Structures are given as C-alpha cells and as structure tokens.
Amino acid sequence: KVHFPGLGFGPLQKLLHFLMALDSLYRRQTFRMPVGEALKIIFGLSLPFLLVPHVVAARVEPLLSGVYPDYPAILRTLWSSSFNTSRQSLALIVVWGHACLGAWFWMRGRAWFPKYETLLYTVALLVPIFALLGFVNGARSLERDYAEHGGYGDRAYSSQAPRVDPNLLDKIRLAFYGGFASLIGGTLVLRALPARGRIRIRYPDGRVAAVSLGFSVLEASRAAGIPHVSVCGGRGRCSTCRVRITQGLEGQPPPEAAELATLTRIGAPENVRLACQFRPVHNVSVVPILDTDxxxxxxxxxxxxxxxxxxxxxxxxxxxxxxxxxxxxxxxxxxxxxxxxxxxxxxxxxxxxxxxxxxxxxxxxxxxxxxxxxxxxxxxxxxxxxxxxxxxxxxxxxxxxxxxxxxxxxxxxxxxxxxxxxxxxxxxxxxxxxxxxxxxxxxxxxxxxxxxxxxxxxxxxxxxxxxxxxxxxxxxxxxxxxxxxxxxxxxxxxxxxxxxxxxxxx
The missing domain is CATH 3.30.70.1230 (Nucleotide cyclase, GGDEF domain)
Known part of the structure; x- marks a missing residue:
C-alpha cells in the first residue's frame, strides 16, 4: 500500500462537508423540523468529533513521526481498546445513517422510489452489518497474518520507531475538538443575532407568524407551531407545501429555478408558491392548499x-x-x-x-x-x-x-x-x-x-x-x-x- 504525507483528500472532504452543514444550519431560520431532518443534521455535526482520534492517529501522528502505518497497523490501533473499537463502530453507523437520510430525502419524491423501496431499505440495513462483520474479521486475522509473515516490515511495529509525545497528541486532539465546537457555537451565536426587519404571515384561521426577513413561509409555519405539510423536507422537490397568496403578492421575489420548475410541472397559477422556497419581503396572507388532515x-x-x-x-x-x-x-x-x-x-x-x-x-x-x-x-x-x-x-x-x-x-x-x-x-x-x-x-x-x-x-x-x-x-x-x-x-x-x-x- 502506498502512503502519501499530508492530511489526504478524505479528511478535507469531510471538513468541507462539515462547513456546508454549518452554512445550512446558519441559513435555517427555525429549529422546528421533522425528526428525519433533525437526525440528518445531528449526525452530520457529530461526525467530526467521532473521527478526530482516528485522524490524529492515522494522519497527524505520521506527519510528526515520519512513520506511515499500513492498514493492519491502523486496524491494530482501532482494536487496542474497547473504547476505540466502539467509537469507530459508532462512527461507521453515524456516517451511513447520515448518508441514508440524505439519499432518502432525495429519492422519496421520485416516481420510481416506491417500486425499489424495499430493495433500497434492505441494502441500507445490510451494508453496515457486513461492514462491521468485516471489521471484526479483520481484527481476528491480525495475529495469524503477523505470525505467518514475521511482521509487516513497518517501523510502527518496531520498538525503535520514532514516537511522538502523547501529551502533544492529546493537545492536538483537544484543539480539534475545540475548533469544531467553536465553529458550531459561533454559527449558533450568529443565528441568534437580531435580524433587521420583521414581517407578518397571516393564515386563514386568523393565526399570524411574526418572523424576521429571510424566513420561508414553511419555516414561519414551523416556528409558530402551525402544522404545514412538506413531504420532501423543504427542498422544493414536491409541491405538497404550496400555498395560495391571497394578499401581498405584489413586490415579492419571483420563483427561482427549482421552485419554478415544480410550479410549472403542476400548472400552478401565479398566486401559488412553494412555502419552502417562498421568502416574503413584506407582509403576506397565505392559504395552505394541502392540510395535515x-x-x-x-x-x-x-x-x-x-x-x-x-x-x-x-x-x-x-x-x-x-x-x-x-x-x-x-x-x-x-x-x-x-x-x-x-x-x-x-x-x-x-x-x-x-x-x-x-x-x-x-x-x-x-x-x-x-x-x-x-x-x-x-x-x-x-x-x-x-x-x-x-x-x-x-x-x-x-x-x-x-x-x-x-x-x-x-x-x-x-x-x-x-x-x-x-x-x-x-x-x-x-x-x-x-x-x-x-x-x-x-x-x-x-x-x-x-x-x-x-x-x-x-x-x-x-x-x-x-x-x-x-x-x-x-x-x-x-x-x-x-x-x-x-x-x-x-x-x-x-x-x-x-x-x-x-x-x-x-
């Protein structure tokens, strides 16, 4: 196996994904959301904290020591304690759960999804099971392979291999934890800052949601505790959240590409908008077309x-x-x-x-x-x-x-x-x-x-x-x-x- 110094593409990709999740969290106007959406966000934000020890051991420590371990060495480290094993197994489940939730939100609005739903759920269940079984089987083969080959020829197995001060590694891990926690905390603080401008969204039963500029109608409904149907999770991929605007349509921003495509698909008139995409800039009265009943x-x-x-x-x-x-x-x-x-x-x-x-x-x-x-x-x-x-x-x-x-x-x-x-x-x-x-x-x-x-x-x-x-x-x-x-x-x-x-x- 060839090893290249540096953090590598995988960790950088995960960092970019984490930053995109923070951006989504910052843009979200309310934390009222379906359980599936909440789990997807929680899984995405918790993943870096589960992977920090692995990244430090597999990437940072080799940079400092000059010893780049192969796969068996990494596997031996992961099985060195029950805590490491449990954390890595949990990370696998969280990663897969996060991916499956994202794929489900994307696929469930497709016409072909009901036909293959059972097959996809079966795959979603079996992949992590087989991955964990492979993880266990790999650990069982370590001692046998090591004995047969007389060592892997890697300085990681040699007592003379350069070692990095454990205290330094602990400080690096804490720095990573603190950095990720600060990013999440900073995002929450920015969200809490008072927004400029307030608008009122009126519903047919007389209820009114007073929200800051930038809220979508769907987010306003959730913030006010008003039931509002949204099958696709607020991504504009279905039209179940659509509303009819009875007052205040003039001067509102026009539909963007995703919303316009869906509205055109169902032949909606000009006064009908998708609540998940429509962000009013002044007071408006709406009537949800599809209710929870x-x-x-x-x-x-x-x-x-x-x-x-x-x-x-x-x-x-x-x-x-x-x-x-x-x-x-x-x-x-x-x-x-x-x-x-x-x-x-x-x-x-x-x-x-x-x-x-x-x-x-x-x-x-x-x-x-x-x-x-x-x-x-x-x-x-x-x-x-x-x-x-x-x-x-x-x-x-x-x-x-x-x-x-x-x-x-x-x-x-x-x-x-x-x-x-x-x-x-x-x-x-x-x-x-x-x-x-x-x-x-x-x-x-x-x-x-x-x-x-x-x-x-x-x-x-x-x-x-x-x-x-x-x-x-x-x-x-x-x-x-x-x-x-x-x-x-x-x-x-x-x-x-x-x-x-x-x-x-x-």
Whole structure:
C-alpha cells in the first residue's frame, strides 16, 4: 500500500462537508423540523468529533513521526481498546445513517422510489452489518497474518520507531475538538443575532407568524407551531407545501429555478408558491392548499354487531370521472393528496349522514346505510350523503381552482335491498363488508350515471322507501345484466339539489 504525507483528500472532504452543514444550519431560520431532518443534521455535526482520534492517529501522528502505518497497523490501533473499537463502530453507523437520510430525502419524491423501496431499505440495513462483520474479521486475522509473515516490515511495529509525545497528541486532539465546537457555537451565536426587519404571515384561521426577513413561509409555519405539510423536507422537490397568496403578492421575489420548475410541472397559477422556497419581503396572507388532515381518512364509525347476517340496507357507490387522465399530469405526491382530500369528502359526507364507508376501490368508494337504523331512514341517509358529496366536490374544486385542467366530477349510484353483512377476508385482510345483488345494482347505477353524464342515478325503490318524490326529474326503465325485470331509475343531473327536498338529519 502506498502512503502519501499530508492530511489526504478524505479528511478535507469531510471538513468541507462539515462547513456546508454549518452554512445550512446558519441559513435555517427555525429549529422546528421533522425528526428525519433533525437526525440528518445531528449526525452530520457529530461526525467530526467521532473521527478526530482516528485522524490524529492515522494522519497527524505520521506527519510528526515520519512513520506511515499500513492498514493492519491502523486496524491494530482501532482494536487496542474497547473504547476505540466502539467509537469507530459508532462512527461507521453515524456516517451511513447520515448518508441514508440524505439519499432518502432525495429519492422519496421520485416516481420510481416506491417500486425499489424495499430493495433500497434492505441494502441500507445490510451494508453496515457486513461492514462491521468485516471489521471484526479483520481484527481476528491480525495475529495469524503477523505470525505467518514475521511482521509487516513497518517501523510502527518496531520498538525503535520514532514516537511522538502523547501529551502533544492529546493537545492536538483537544484543539480539534475545540475548533469544531467553536465553529458550531459561533454559527449558533450568529443565528441568534437580531435580524433587521420583521414581517407578518397571516393564515386563514386568523393565526399570524411574526418572523424576521429571510424566513420561508414553511419555516414561519414551523416556528409558530402551525402544522404545514412538506413531504420532501423543504427542498422544493414536491409541491405538497404550496400555498395560495391571497394578499401581498405584489413586490415579492419571483420563483427561482427549482421552485419554478415544480410550479410549472403542476400548472400552478401565479398566486401559488412553494412555502419552502417562498421568502416574503413584506407582509403576506397565505392559504395552505394541502392540510395535515388530508394525510389520511378520519376514523370510521364502530362496526359492532354487524357481522354474519342478512339485512336490508341502502348502498352508495361513487366514482371520480376521468381521474386517471387528471392524475397523469400531476406529481405522485399531489395525486395522493388530492385523492386523500376526495376520500375525506366521501368519509365526512357518509359518516355525517349516518352511514359507514365499507371500502375505497381506486378512486371509487362503497358506503352502507342502515346497519343500525330502519330501511326508510337508511334510504334518506343515502340520499343526504349523495347531496353532501356533490357539495363537497364543489368545495374541493374551488380549493384546487386553477391547478386542475378540468374540475373533478362525480358519478353516484344508489340502491336499497337485502345484503349479506359480515367479516370477510383472510388473515389481516379480514374486514366488515357487504355482498349481494344490491351492491352490484348500485355499482351498475353508478355506471349508468356516467353514461347519461349526470351525477346521480338512484333506483325508484330507494326513493319510494325514503318517502320522497322526485317528480320533475327524468325517470328511466333500464335493464340490468342478470335481471329479468327492468329497474325504474331516477336520473339526477345535480345531486346537490336533493338537499332542498330532503328532511333535516337529526
């Protein structure tokens, strides 16, 4: 192995990386951040303190003594005490953890990441395990190789080799520790100095974040403790943190290249900016477009005492029209958030009317009414849910106005009749569900609504059992596959109009 005097490229590279981390720490306006981001910073800043003893032993001491040890000599030093071994093992884990977190923040917004996620996690786990096993195996081979070769021919193994005063080495190590600690402390002091100028960022619920100039909207939200979605960690690689500016857009700095590329990709209007990149220079009012509630669907109603029996129920089947084409022009994270907002609208409409969401199928949903109520009331609940769904989709279109090439449109099918209700499935996939001709009919009525370009197709049987009259709307006699008799069906162009004729829900 050839040895060159000097510190070498590796330590200088790590020093440069450390300085870049300090610069990032200085520019960060708030320490409120997700756990993953915090760990990445902590790992990066702690690494020099773990490597100082190794750098001094492997680089500084050889410069002073003129003896440049080979790999076995370095390995013997690392295994000279349990403290050295543990510190070096911890350094390996910290380095790898820091690298994996950085790679994860970079990759998780890529379209291909979900496909290879399991493989990448496996590699991330196995690499440090094999590295530590190699470290142990190398230590076990030291004595055997030394005996076989009669020494390595290196003056480091000779008692006559020049030695450096241990006190001097201790002082050098302390100087390194003090230097790195001073750099971190100085960065924190500079951050604490009062900034010139304050701005106010107002949110739709009335809360206001008063921050110094230089804060991004995302940093202001975190500093004020206001939940704000940011999937990519504030790097402008997704658009989940975006906000609509309702006041104060004039005179603000234009989007830079990274932000502009993402905004162009989703077709955002001029008053929409990425909160992680937008740094206002004067007071501004913003509306976060994606809220934290859209990360998941609200907990459904309890389903006790609803299994293993036949019951007459009302069934709602709904589906988003042309959603596949809409999703083709959006980022993956935006599609997920849009779908979750839609699922939230479905869940609130169904549960608010007294029903239960049975399952989501792609961009469709199946809901049941009447698990604990008489059939006439269940039919009225299903109609009420259809009206609420229509109103909810209109509100969702207003929220995403300017970002969708075309508004979201619903197709809903409603039918009532007998169904088998029970826990069905296998293993962890078991859940309460319903099966029977009633569910199939509701699904076909949803398809009929699409064929006639309307929001709702509801069987006359459900309307009659609800005690209502839909005179004035179209009524069709349709044939359904598998049924000999025709099914009388009401065709409703705007399901939101039903709310005017429905009785108030208790």
């Amino acid at each position: 859209s990360l998941g669907i609200k907990t459904q109603l309890a389903r006790q005492n609803a299994g293993g029996r036949e019951r007459r129920v009302a069934v709602l089947f709904c589906d988003l029209r042309d959603f596949t084409r809409i999703a083709e022009h959006r980022l993956p994270y935006d599609t997920v958030f849009l779908l979750n907002r839609y699922f939230e609208v479905v869940g609130e409409a169904v549960e608010g009317s007294g029903g239960v969401v049975d399952k989501f199928i792609g961009d469709g949903a199946l809901a049941i009414f009447g698990l604990k109520t008489p059939l006439p009331e269940a039919c009225r609940q299903a109609l009420s849910a259809a009206a609420r769904l229509s109103q909810g989709i209109r509100a969702l279109n207003q929220t995403f106005e300017g970002e969708l090439e075309q508004p979201l449109r619903l197709a809903i099918g409603l039918h009532a009749g007998p169904a088998i209700i029970g826990e069905m499935g296998y293993g962890q996939a078991t859940s309460l569900t319903v099966v029977g001709d009633t569910i199939n009919t509701a699904s076909r009525l949803e398809g009929l609504a699409k064929e006639h370009d309307v929001e709702l197709a509801v069987s006359a049987e459900l309307v009659e059992r609800a005690g209502l009259s839909f005179e004035g709307h179209r009524r069709l006699e349709i044939s359904l596959r598998g049924r000999k008799a025709t099914l009388e069906t009401w065709i409703i162009g705007d399901a939101a109009q039903l709310s005017l004729s429905l009785p108030m829900q208790g």
